[in-house]
Amino acid sequence: MLTIELEGRKIKVPEGLTVIEALWDTGHDVKRGIGCLSGLCGACTVAYLEAGAQRVRFGLGCQTVVAEGMNVIMLPYFPSRMARYDMERMTNPLQELAGHYPELTACNDCKACNICPEWIDVAGFVKTAKEGGYESTADRVMDCHMCGLCASRCPKSIAPQYVGLYIQRSCARQRPLPPNLAKRLEQMAALPADREFTQVAALNRAGLEAYCRKILDS
């Protein structure tokens, strides 16, 4: 058994539990901060101080295993401002970025936001975004699961996760239609509506099997 301080209470828990399991083990009825239980969704952010450590650390409650003397709490969802926009109506959304997220220019690269449990260099991508490196920003925010930890630390009230998402969507939107998709859509439009498929859908099982094998062998 380990002794830890959990949600402000000193308590004994078995070794090897994650923070969430420790909460269950001690009878906490936690639901709000629980999602995938796989370290993928970002619902379960926690702050913790390890025994003897100086700095508070941040992580995911479903992946952080408790250690002797740890002091740990679950973090509530952090409110951050998000712009409202209609991407489908914009032809060049990147040009409108500053209108939607004007605070981006205020970033002074203080790096306070670099506490990402996904090891994303948040300050780095915010800086790149500010300088107009949009494609690179879009690439770097792909693993962001929107936990909001970075936003909770920004003295300039920047919500890096939403700025990143805006840029990610804009870049994708501004790329030309992929040629292979365009071709497939054309081919499909050129076929008479419902041709072969109508008959296929009406086949019995043996007919279907024969038909499918034929296609797959061709």
Add this chain to the structure above:
Amino acid sequence: MYPADLLKSLELVHSTRQRRRAESLPRLEEQQRDHLLKTYHPDYKDAAFRNLRVGANKGDRVTHELADLLESFSDLDHARINLEPEFTTDVLVLGGGGAGVTAALFAESLGARVLLATKLRLGNSNTIMALGGMQASVAEEDSPLRHFADTMVAGGFAGKAPLVKALVEDGPHIVKWLLDIGVNFDRDALGNLATKKAGGLSAPRILSIGDHTGLNIMKVLKDEMRKSGRIEILEFSPAVELTTDAAGACNGAILYDLGRRRHLAVQARAVILATGGAGRLHNQGFPTSNNFGATGDAVVLAYRAGAGIEGMDSFQYHPTGVMFPDHMVGVLVTEAIRSLGAHLVNAEGRRFVNELETRDLVAAAIIREVEGGRGVRTPSGKVGVWLDIPVLEELLEKGMLKKRFPSLFKQFRRVRIDITRRPLLIYPTLHYQNGGILIDEQSESTVNNLFVAGEAAGGIHGRNRAMGNSLLDIFVFGRRAGLAAAERRGAVPGPVTLNHLTRYYDRLKSLRISSVAKSPTLFPEFIVDKL
């Protein structure tokens, strides 16, 4: 980091790597496949099933876990509850994963008023966790017909042809829609959508976004929902019952507000059930890859309201769920790893199945190894086999794992296992419900005005879902459900009642079923069993 025992077994994996690379395992013959499944696949363990005694599918074979839920009463005191609607809306969407949000967006696009209620936070779902990718026939050498044939074959021809037809024909259009709203599918140097081949596919057809496909689509969908501000969202409000009108058509739902701890009624002209699958029921004691809220609520709710279900005795056990460390048990290792050529290795250092067989076969083969004593045991007594991932760095290129599987790399970096150097211990994990509530091509169930989309729906995947078809089906049928539900705006919904419950309970009582289980489950009962 691995303890000494496992490290020893790992040495064998490392030392046999070169030999294994030279080996190519033949694909199984029809007869061998059949035998493997019938002997080892959990769907064929007869003791794990029983026949339903009530409802539209009385007599059908389902798992005990599900039968327990269907043959039971709810927590709701249906005779006393206040049925005065707290909200009225045109379309009520239940579930905030990919299917639900898509349905809400398309219903709203036709001008319907939409209310979306979900169990946890919006987006908290299996959709977010989908790593590998989504099928759509966009490659030159591919076609919707091929997609159709592959899907039918994978499902053992138990899928309904008209539904599969809808799936494959809408595929390319759905991709176009996703691109239009800013989903960043991976592309090749020419700007084409990059496509990958996966187990059981006759052409490259998997579209992906790094190894975080579902997450990146879901982020965009959630963002998209905010644009009009006209979709009302109730988080932490799971549905616990549907309501019906005098004629038995669905006209709303009872939600449970987790914060205020009280029930509330919502009246609607049409309801869309998109509450996902049932992995957290832990069938037959299997670990699961599913999120915390995946307790099969849709099937319970719809069945009590009279809807037919389909194929609820067929589940997908994803072959590669993590078995070590303990707190990651059940977590998925994406199939893309196997598609690229990683080896499955037993405790004797041998490969035992062609890794590109369909999921059900690979899962059955792993269970065969473990039951045959050729598994590797962890300190807490769990047993699995090795998935030799580092071999990919040798087969393909150094550094590719970190580049192509950043989320997997990070998941294991947290527990100090470097996947570029260390194989992972795996065992099949309960991953997907192949069956569900029976729908037609408009996504409507056999109950009027009750639509179903996503993993909750049945009839599409037959007895085995091919990789990447689920991400596609949630958008295809989410869209169809949303559009069709919005068209029900004309009708005025009658008063909400729970008459169907009274009927259903009378049936249970007449059979002297007095189960203590309460359903829906909403949240799994967690027992921390590591003491």
